[in-house]
Amino acid sequence: xxxxxxxxxxxxxxxxxxxxxxxxxxxxxxxxxxxxxxxxxxxxxxxxxxxxxxxxxxxxxxxxxxxxxxxxxxxxxxxxxxxxxxxxxxxxxxxxxxxxxxxxxxxxxxxxxxxxxxxxxxxxxxxxxxx
Amino acid sequence: xxxxxxxxxxxxxxxxxxxxxxxxxxxxxxxxxxxxxxxxxxxxxxxxxxxxxxxxxxxxxxxxxxxxxxxxxxxxxxxxxxxxxxxxxxxxxxxxxxxxxxxxxxxxxxxxxxxxxxxxxxxxxxxxxxx
DNA sequence: TTGGGTAGTTACCAAGTGGCAAGTACGCAC
DNA sequence: GTGCGTACTTGCCACTTGGTAACTACCCAA
Numbered sequence: 001x002x003x004x005x006x007x008x009x010x011x012x013x014x015x016x017x018x019x020x021x022x023x024x025x026x027x028x029x030x031x032x033x034x035x036x037x038x039x040x041x042x043x044x045x046x047x048x049x050x051x052x053x054x055x056x057x058x059x060x061x062x063x064x065x066x067x068x069x070x071x072x073x074x075x076x077x078x079x080x081x082x083x084x085x086x087x088x089x090x091x092x093x094x095x096x097x098x099x100x101x102x103x104x105x106x107x108x109x110x111x112x113x114x115x116x117x118x119x120x121x122x123x124x125x126x127x128x129x130x131x
Numbered sequence: 132x133x134x135x136x137x138x139x140x141x142x143x144x145x146x147x148x149x150x151x152x153x154x155x156x157x158x159x160x161x162x163x164x165x166x167x168x169x170x171x172x173x174x175x176x177x178x179x180x181x182x183x184x185x186x187x188x189x190x191x192x193x194x195x196x197x198x199x200x201x202x203x204x205x206x207x208x209x210x211x212x213x214x215x216x217x218x219x220x221x222x223x224x225x226x227x228x229x230x231x232x233x234x235x236x237x238x239x240x241x242x243x244x245x246x247x248x249x250x251x252x253x254x255x256x257x258x259x260x261x262x
Numbered sequence: 263t264t265g266g267g268t269a270g271t272t273a274c275c276a277a278g279t280g281g282c283a284a285g286t287a288c289g290c291a292c
Numbered sequence: 293g294t295g296c297g298t299a300c301t302t303g304c305c306a307c308t309t310g311g312t313a314a315c316t317a318c319c320c321a322a
Contacts, residue, residue: 008240010162010233013183020240022158025232027149028280030156031141043299052144054281059300069246079289080298090242097231101156102141104228109139109148111221115200159310174269185311190270210319211268 023068028053028061030098033087036071037095040086070094154199159184159192161229164218167202168226171217201225 010021023029028050035041035049046058062085065071070091076082087095141152154160159181166172166180177189193216196202201222207213218226 008237010236011166011180011182015237015240016244017236017240018158018183020236020243021161021232023243024236025156025158025161027153027156030152035142044297049142051142052149055300056282056302057280060280067247067250068243069250070243075299078298079287080296081287081300083299090239093239094235097228097235100228100231101152104225105141105148105151105155106139106146108221108224109146109151112151112154112199112201113147116198119198119200175267186270187272187312188310191310206269209268210317211266212270212318214269 020068023064024094024098026061028057029065030101032058032061032065033070033091033095033098034102036085036087037092037099040084042082042084046085065091151199154195155225155229157192159188160196161232163189163192163196164201164222164226164229165233167216167218168223168230171215173213173215177216196222 008015008017010017012018024033031050031053032046035046038049041049043055043058046062047053047055050058062071062073066073066085069088072086072088072091074084074086076084139146139148141148143149155164162181162184163177166177169180172180174186174189177193178184178186181189193202193204197204197216200219203217203219203222205215205217207215
């Protein structure tokens with residue numbers, strides 16, 4: 001049961017830091033936490049900010065983040081519903097690392113695209129489709 | 132076709148920086164790049180360093196990283212085979228951000244575990260399983 | 263001729279991810 | 293009482309992820 005007997009390392013499958021890594025190293029997690037780092041948001045605002053996310057994935061990911069204490073959910077219990085999500089302290093501590101990832105992706109995606117093109121072209125040459 | 136017409140942002144589903152984010156924000160990617168940041172390694176060494184990874188996922192992820200230019204594959208074409216993987220320059224530029232994630236997970240997983248326990252206990256109370 | 267050593271590849275299968283669309287809840291304005 | 297607005301929840305279904313195990317390739321040593 002006690003997983004903390006191990007030297008805590010993400011390289012060890014038994015250490016629950018691996019679980020933590022799996023949670024935070026996911027596309028929707030990165031985007032949601034980055035969005036909430038800008039400012040606290042409601043469900044609808046997140047839906048609009050994060051292009052392409054579905055209601056289902058948003059709710060599902062928010063629940064998981066809330067469950068792990070990274071996001072706080074404030075429900076005013078009004079009608080119509082008014083629910084606000086914000087980062088917890090520990091969520092804030094994570095968000096800067098995640099935003100670094102965002103920026104890296106935004107600054108370097110062109111180079112990745114180019115490398116992919118080169119690689120695929122070479123691969124097509126190596127394995128030419130027999131006509 | 133030209134995706135760069137958009138303001139490049141991971142929040143836009145059409146920007147290929149989103150694809151880049153999806154590539155780098157994955158568990159095995161983070162672990163492999165972090166391992167290679169320590170030193171260049173061969174297939175077997177990576178298998179040993181990254182506890183729990185299968186040969187299949189290792190090869191698959193390495194290919195994808197190579198395809199995107201983050202990892203360089205050096206094959207000595209000897210028998211028995213001797214293949215070394217190392218980070219490219221752009222891979223190195225990414226690795227520090229990824230290692231920050233590793234460290235965050237290692238330092239904070241206990242707090243996440245605790246939050247999860249609290250959340251689940253409350254949830255069980257709210258929805259008691261009818262006996 | 264058989265087995266070892268390295269780096270794979272392939273087939274099969276179970277579980278998870280994620281989209282879409284329809285349904286739920288509920289008090290308020292009309 | 294009908295519909296609106298918000299925040300979900302559910303069911304269905306396709307696609308992806310990822311594990312296991314067996315197989316390939318090649319040269320060398322015993």
